[in-house]
Structures are given as structure tokens and as C-alpha cells.
Amino acid sequence: MATLALVASSCSKGPETNATPSLHEAFDGLFLIGGTLSDSMLENPSDPGYNVVAKHFNSLSPENCMKWGRMNPTPTETHYELVDSFVRYGSQNQQALVGHTLFWHSQTPDWVYQDAAGKELSREALLARMRERAELMAKRWGDEILYWDVVNESILGDGSWRKSKYQQIIGDDFTEQAFRIASETLPPHAKLLYNDYSMTDPGRRDAVVAMVKDFKSKGIRIDGIGMQGHWLMDFPDTADIAASIAAFAATGVKVHITELDIDLLGRAAFFGANVDAEKLVATPENNPYPDGNLPASEEERFAQRYQEIFEMLVQQADHIERVTFWGVSDKTNWLNNFPVRGRTNFSLLFDRNFQPKPAFYRVLETAKKR
Ligand code: G3I
Numbered sequence: 575m576a577t578l579a580l581v582a583s584s585c586s587k588g589p590e591t592n593a594t595p596s597l598h599e600a601f602d603g604l605f606l607i608g609g610t611l612s613d614s615m616l617e618n619p620s621d622p623g624y625n626v627v628a629k630h631f632n633s634l635s636p637e638n639c640m641k642w643g644r645m646n647p648t649p650t651e652t653h654y655e656l657v658d659s660f661v662r663y664g665s666q667n668q669q670a671l672v673g674h675t676l677f678w679h680s681q682t683p684d685w686v687y688q689d690a691a692g693k694e695l696s697r698e699a700l701l702a703r704m705r706e707r708a709e710l711m712a713k714r715w716g717d718e719i720l721y722w723d724v725v726n727e728s729i730l731g732d733g734s735w736r737k738s739k740y741q742q743i744i745g746d747d748f749t750e751q752a753f754r755i756a757s758e759t760l761p762p763h764a765k766l767l768y769n770d771y772s773m774t775d776p777g778r779r780d781a782v783v784a785m786v787k788d789f790k791s792k793g794i795r796i797d798g799i800g801m802q803g804h805w806l807m808d809f810p811d812t813a814d815i816a817a818s819i820a821a822f823a824a825t826g827v828k829v830h831i832t833e834l835d836i837d838l839l840g841r842a843a844f845f846g847a848n849v850d851a852e853k854l855v856a857t858p859e860n861n862p863y864p865d866g867n868l869p870a871s872e873e874e875r876f877a878q879r880y881q882e883i884f885e886m887l888v889q890q891a892d893h894i895e896r897v898t899f900w901g902v903s904d905k906t907n908w909l910n911n912f913p914v915r916g917r918t919n920f921s922l923l924f925d926r927n928f929q930p931k932p933a934f935y936r937v938l939e940t941a942k943k944r
Pocket residue numbers: 613637638641681726802833847849908
């Protein structure tokens with residue numbers, strides 16, 4: 575740590591140079607630092623984002639290409655190419671790879687729930703189809719992928735099961751069956767995670783804790799809880815995030831912050847990452863910095879928010895295995911299109927030119943405070 579302090583204080587806090595410390599090296603011994611590869615990056619190996627990815631992340635998630643609808647838009651089509659590229663790139667760079675995501679109510683095409691005649695599948699037939707998908711993943715990428723988001727977002731804020739198509743056909747044990755399938759098909763080194771957003775909602779938090787305890791009492795493998803971390807400038811409170819981390823860790827699993835970004839511009843009517851929410855249109859009121867130039871006072875407010883979050887995460891480091899940013903730079907982060915389409919938002923540690931922002935340096939400092 576003393577060496578790092580010297581390096582950090584002697585390097586300028588401006589654009590990336592060889593002297594800029596690597597984020598994941600700074601957090602070595604605390605937790606992994608991850609990012610994502612989008613489909614467009616995977617299609618363009620010379621994307622400048624790779625400079626950030628190679629230097630600052632030691633874990634990688636595929637932002638979209640592994641979702642069921644992306645891989646199999648129809649029953650007869652299977653797209654392996656982008657996932658193959660993702661796995662090849664991450665393996666070459668010794669990055670801990672995440673399989674995102676096996677089963678999610680969103681981005682799953684209707685054919686998954688239907689037979690060839692368009693009739694709704696039985697519970698057993700849908701479970702068999704889920705098993706086929708897990709077997710395909712295991713066979714092709716099981717050796718290289720370490721973490722799996724087995725189920726994404728199956729619990730609502732009030733703690734009840736989401737009334738998804740999976741839940742309607744399979745029943746309330748959809749998530750349990752998914753974990754049984756994953757543990758029976760993926761290799762022993764695979765770590766199986768449940769992943770969700772708004773994990774500080776007391777109802778969802780308590781239901782997740784109860785689910786992990788239930789799985790453990792039945793001998794069903796679950797290794798970690800993913801807290802998505804699509805957070806706002808003033809919500810949730812870091813004390814509430816810490817309380818959820820402690821509650822999950824108390825069940826004996828590790829916590830992963832799986833999809834971290836901070837929505838500087840905010841969203842008026844709701845909170846979370848519900849991609850089914852109605853999309854709004856950009857206006858001068860909700861899109862105040864369309865040219866991408868943020869006033870210094872806003873940059874500072876943003877840096878302070880990241881600092882307080884990372885100070886808390888470092889305090890909780892014994893419980894945390896990985897912190898993954900949802901994207902690489904502000905240029906392509908999904909919050910430019912959610913919940914308002916076509917906004918110029920500010921959410922990550924690297925700006926639209928892939929340069930470290932003041933928030934980057936503030937986050938770096940927190941690694942030394944342990
Ligand atoms: O690739 C097409 C492009 O060809 C087309 O021109 C364009 C028009 O809108 O759409 C492009 O696809 C979009 C894709 O992102 C790539 O930009 C899809 O419409 C859009 O639905 C998709 O959104 C992704 C979303 O998941 C839904 O899958 C976001 O990138 C991705 O960041 C987001 O990630 C999710 C996590 O998987 C789960 N947790 C919440 C998180 C945020 O919603």
C-alpha cells in the first residue's frame with residue numbers, strides 16, 4: 575500500500591498516462607474490479623475502450639451477447655461468435671469471467687416458452703429447455719467462465735416472486751429449479767450467483783436472505799449474491815447498502831456488486847433498473863449537458879458520491895468478492911438511453927474520451943484507506 579500511495583500522489587490527476595495507476599491493481603487484496611464488453615466492442619477489436627478494459631479491470635461481464643434472446647433469437651438460430659470473442663479476450667487477459675445471464679424474464683424470446691405449434695410449454699418441458707441452455711453454456715464456455723448470474727431479477731421489491739412467464743409456467747420454485755439445473759450442469763469451479771437490482775429494498779433484501787437459507791437447508795448450491803448497483807446521486811444511502819451487504823454475507827455467501835453505475839442526471843418517477851419501464855424523451859430540462867461538458871461543481875458532486883460508496887465498499891471488503899462497473903466509459907453506458915432516450919448522461923469513472931475523471935482518482939484513494 576505504501577508503494578501505491580507514492581505512485582498515486584506522484585502522478586498527475588489528469589489524462590491517462592503510463593503512470594496512471596491501474597484500478598484493479600489498487601484494489602488487489604480487497605476485491606476484483608470488473609467492467610463489461612458491449613456487443614459493439616466485441617464487433618470492433620480496435621475500439622479504444624479496450625485500453626481501459628485491459629489496464630483497469632481484472633473481471634469482465636458480457637453486457638448483452640449472452641442473453642437468451644441475443645444467442646437464440648429464434649429456435650433454429652444460435653449465435654456463438656460474440657460470446658466466443660468475449661471468452662477469448664478475457665481468457666487471454668486473465669480476467670475473471672462472468673456468465674450473464676442464464677435465466678432472466680427480460681430479453682427472453684417468446685419461443686422459449688412455446689412448443690413448435692406455438693402452444694405454451696408444460697413445467698417439465700420448460701425445465702428441460704432451461705437445462706439444454708445450461709448444458710450448452712457448460713460445454714462451450716464452462717472451463718473459462720468462473721461466475722454465473724444463474725437467475726436475474728426474479729424477486730420483487732415487496733419480497734414476492736416476480737410474475738414472469740417462468741414463474742407462471744414453472745411455479746414459485748422457478749429460481750430453485752434454475753439453481754438445481756446450474757449446479758448439475760456447470761463445472762465444480764463455477765460460482766453460482768443470484769443477481770438483482772434495488773437490493774436495499776427491505777422486502778427484496780429479506781426475501782433474498784430467506785431464499786439463500788432455504789437453498790442451503792436443501793443442499794442447493796448458491797455461492798454469491800449480486801447487487802446490481804444502478805444507484806442514484808442521493809439514493810440509496812450507503813448505510814443501507816452496507817446493511818444489505820452484511821445481511822447477505824451473514825448467510826455465508828460472498829457479495830458481488832455486479833452492475834455499478836451512478837445516474838448523475840437522475841430519474842424522476844421511479845428507481846431501479848426495470849428495463850420494461852416506459853421510456854421518456856430527452857428535453858433541455860432532463861438533458862442539461864448535451865455537449866458532454868459537465869460543470870466542475872457537478873463533477874465534484876459526482877466524485878464525492880463515488881468516494882462515499884467506495885469508502886463503504888472498502889470497509890465491507892471482507893464480504894465482497896468483486897465490484898463490476900456496468901460499462902467502460904460514459905460514452906456508451908446504458909443510462910444514456912434509460913429511462914430517457916438519447917440523453918448525455920454521466921455515470922462511470924471514464925469520460926467520453928476514455929480519460930479518467932476526478933471520480934476515478936477519488937475511488938483510487940479509497941483503496942489506500944484500509
Ligand atoms: O444492437 C441493437 C442495434 O442494432 C439497434 O440499432 C439499437 C436500436 O435501439 O438497439 C440495439 O440493441 C440494444 C442493446 O442494448 C445494445 O445497445 C437493445 O435495444 C437494448 O434493449 C439493449 O439494452 C440492454 C439492456 O440490458 C437489455 O438487454 C443494455 O445495453 C444493457 O446495459 C442492459 O443491462 C441490464 C442487465 O443485463 C441486467 N440488469 C439491468 C441492466 C440495465 O438494464
